[in-house]
Amino acid sequence: MISQATIQQILSRIDIIEIVGSFVKLKKRGANYLGLCPFHNEKSPSFTVSPVKEIYKCFGCGRSGNTIGFLMELEKYSYVEALRWLANKYNVEIEETETSPEFKIQQQAADSLYIINSFAQNFFSEKLFNSEEGQDIALSYLKERGFREEIIKKFQIGYNPSGRDEFTQAALAAQYSKEYLLKTGLVNQRDEKLQDNYRGRIIFPVHNQSGKVLGFGARIIKTNDKAPKYINTPENELYVKSKILYGSYFARMAIDKADECLLVEGYTDVVSLHQAGIENVVASGGTSLTPDQLRLIKKYTNNLTIIYDGDSAGVKAALRGLDLALEESLDVKLVLIPDKEDPDSYVNKIGAEAFRKFIAENKKDFIIFQLEIALQDAGTDSSKKSAVVNQVAETISRINKTEEFTRRQDYIKQVSEILRIEESGLNALVNKFIRDKVTKEESRNFKADLATTETSESSEPDEIRDLLHKDEMQEQAMVRSLLEFGTKQWDEEQKVADHIFTQIYDNELDKMIDNKILIDIINIYKKWYEEGLEPTAKNFLYHEDQKLHGFVINMMDVNTDISPNWKEHFEGHIPTRDDLFKEEVTSTLNYLKLRKIKRMIEENQHELEHATQPEEQMIFLQIHQHLKQMEIDLTREVGTVIYK
Numbered sequence: 192m193i194s195q196a197t198i199q200q201i202l203s204r205i206d207i208i209e210i211v212g213s214f215v216k217l218k219k220r221g222a223n224y225l226g227l228c229p230f231h232n233e234k235s236p237s238f239t240v241s242p243v244k245e246i247y248k249c250f251g252c253g254r255s256g257n258t259i260g261f262l263m264e265l266e267k268y269s270y271v272e273a274l275r276w277l278a279n280k281y282n283v284e285i286e287e288t289e290t291s292p293e294f295k296i297q298q299q300a301a302d303s304l305y306i307i308n309s310f311a312q313n314f315f316s317e318k319l320f321n322s323e324e325g326q327d328i329a330l331s332y333l334k335e336r337g338f339r340e341e342i343i344k345k346f347q348i349g350y351n352p353s354g355r356d357e358f359t360q361a362a363l364a365a366q367y368s369k370e371y372l373l374k375t376g377l378v379n380q381r382d383e384k385l386q387d388n389y390r391g392r393i394i395f396p397v398h399n400q401s402g403k404v405l406g407f408g409a410r411i412i413k414t415n416d417k418a419p420k421y422i423n424t425p426e427n428e429l430y431v432k433s434k435i436l437y438g439s440y441f442a443r444m445a446i447d448k449a450d451e452c453l454l455v456e457g458y459t460d461v462v463s464l465h466q467a468g469i470e471n472v473v474a475s476g477g478t479s480l481t482p483d484q485l486r487l488i489k490k491y492t493n494n495l496t497i498i499y500d501g502d503s504a505g506v507k508a509a510l511r512g513l514d515l516a517l518e519e520s521l522d523v524k525l526v527l528i529p530d531k532e533d534p535d536s537y538v539n540k541i542g543a544e545a546f547r548k549f550i551a552e553n554k555k556d557f558i559i560f561q562l563e564i565a566l567q568d569a570g571t572d573s574s575k576k577s578a579v580v581n582q583v584a585e586t587i588s589r590i591n592k593t594e595e596f597t598r599r600q601d602y603i604k605q606v607s608e609i610l611r612i613e614e615s616g617l618n619a620l621v622n623k624f625i626r627d628k629v630t631k632e633e634s635r636n637f638k639a640d641l642a643t644t645e646t647s648e649s650s651e652p653d654e655i656r657d658l659l660h661k662d663e664m665q666e667q668a669m670v671r672s673l674l675e676f677g678t679k680q681w682d683e684e685q686k687v688a689d690h691i692f693t694q695i696y697d698n699e700l701d702k703m704i705d706n707k708i709l710i711d712i713i714n715i716y717k718k719w720y721e722e723g724l725e726p727t728a729k730n731f732l733y734h735e736d737q738k739l740h741g742f743v744i745n746m747m748d749v750n751t752d753i754s755p756n757w758k759e760h761f762e763g764h765i766p767t768r769d770d771l772f773k774e775e776v777t778s779t780l781n782y783l784k785l786r787k788i789k790r791m792i793e794e795n796q797h798e799l800e801h802a803t804q805p806e807e808q809m810i811f812l813q814i815h816q817h818l819k820q821m822e823i824d825l826t827r828e829v830g831t832v833i834y835k
Contacts, residue, residue, distance in 0.1 A: 192287060198730070205245070215229050223241050224239070224240040225237075228254070230254050245729075267490050304374065310367065311407070312347055337539050342465060350392070352390070376388060392412065395408040401440075405430050438472060441470065453473070454475060454497045454498065456475060460533060460534040460535045468543050469547065499527060524554040525554070526549075565583070580620070665786075673687070676776065694784075
């Protein structure tokens with residue numbers, strides 16, 4: 192993990208205008224900046240960036256956030272990826288926190304593989320464009336297929352020479368380890384000797400969401416019945432096939448803008464469509480879609496259009512795994528390319544505009560398409576038709592989220608009309624599948640649920656606590672004081688943070704603060720503070736925990752400035768919160784202490800009522816008198832009236 196010291200360095204250098212301005216053309220408008228929103232198509236600018244508040248907001252589509260949020264939204268980075276991008280931009284050296292030995296080993300392995308993959312990609316590109324073999328065999332082949340040099344360079348396509356170990360020798364000469372070379376799949380070992388694994392093949396690098404090379408797909412050029420058409424990187428710390436979609440790095444922004452992802456089968460399909468100007472396209476690599484791949488698509492859009500070959504194998508490939516897409520709430524459409532064609536050949540045959548038109552006019556709903564195919568296979572066989580009804584009902588049942596009820600009912604209506612069966616009967620069958628699924632899940636989680644129930648029953652909130660008034664505004668005020676004034680001097684020996692920590696931890700934090708998020712904020716602040724950092728509200732505004740930083744944004748949005756009118760009417764200095772922070776901290780802490788004492792009084796009263804021995808009763812009475820005196824003393828400081 193990235194250390195908090197590094198994060199602070201990054202945050203201190205962030206200029207939201209500079210970062211957002213790298214992606215959006217901004218014009219100054221008063222105190223803010225205005226531009227065309229990158230998240231939706233608009234002709235009049237409604238995208239506003241505030242350098243003072245360090246936030247952006249589009250008044251057209253409603254999207255808003257901070258600098259890191261902007262990168263996460265636009266580039267689909269994770270929180271850590273966004274931080275690394277910013278660190279690279281501002282030349283901040285990343286310091287990692289202490290991690291487990293196992294994680295360190297895994298991270299080192301991943302870093303080593305990234306480095307070797309980068310070296311390999313450069314090697315293959317060099318051989319494609321600057322070697323006689325690469326130009327004569329591979330580059331000429333690609334150009335014959337219709338690929339222009341700019342698209343080849345964009346996707347970093349390369350060539351591995353046909354010699355036995357050209358790449359291997361180059362990698363060993365560059366001091367790369369044998370262990371990691373084998374792990375990448377770029378080389379193999381035969382008779383104790385290392386040799387190239389992708390000899391005489393065109394190389395397609397596979398990138399992650401930040402553009403780093405995860406692995407490779409190597410395509411044969413010459414026809415060879417004995418050799419596989421493609422060889423892919425074996426799974427390792429970087430390359431996990433089920434989590435990868437080829438071309439997603441180059442397609443991510445186009446998918447987001449078009450609000451649609453086109454899914455094809457092969458690498459060349461992606462490259463050809465990009466060259467034609469159709470950039471919202473990725474490839475599955477010929478396998479059925481996995482949950483991880485579907486979630487990756489869902490990061491960008493809920494609309495998935497699958498474009499596969501129109502032969503029987505293509506149809507079957509298109510249908511595999513799509514039930515999972517329904518569970519991810521994706522709206523799935525299918526387009527089958529005419530027989531003996533694929534997206535690559537077809538777009539080159541009819542052109543980009545005609546291809547777009549073909550896709551738009553030939554989209555078929557996945558469920559309806561699946562039903563039509565199943566009915567064709569069933570023919571007049573009544574038992575097969577019955578199986579079709581069950582199959583389609585089970586498919587529809589996967590649309591079981593509450594917010595998708597209308598969508599599910601629309602499908603039930605359409606399907607019942609196609610099958611010529613009662614809508615109510617199909618609805619009952621769909622609900623049965625939903626109930627069966629729920630029952631299985633409940634049975635699977637029964638033990639966990641039981642344990643949770645037992646825990647919750649044994650830890651019922653103390654009834655005394657329910658009697659107490661929970662003034663969350665006071666809790667927030669104390670935390671807000673910590674965030675705003677924590678680094679100010681309290682006295683000659685300590686800062687405000689030191690004073691607050693002494694008071695709240697001596698008095699047991701969880702008995703002074705009820706809100707768990709506020710407790711988390713205090714504990715995180717204390718950890719950072721003890722590490723020698725000087726945390727501020729800004730550190731929490733950019734915290735990776737969305738709930739936490741959202742809470743802080745709302746909590747801090749209470750600051751007010753003194754009206755200029757007051758300054759006109761009153762001479763001299765008007766005290767501000769900065770002047771009165773000691774009074775604010777003292778008052779808030781005393782209020783929270785008072786609340787704790789009230790709780791102790793109630794708890795002691797509860798014990799007194801249940802005491803049976805005179806000695807016990809006397810002790811509880813003495814405690815009561817002591818607590819009441821403490822309450823009276825604190826009340827005088829707080830200025831609260833207590834009714835006896």
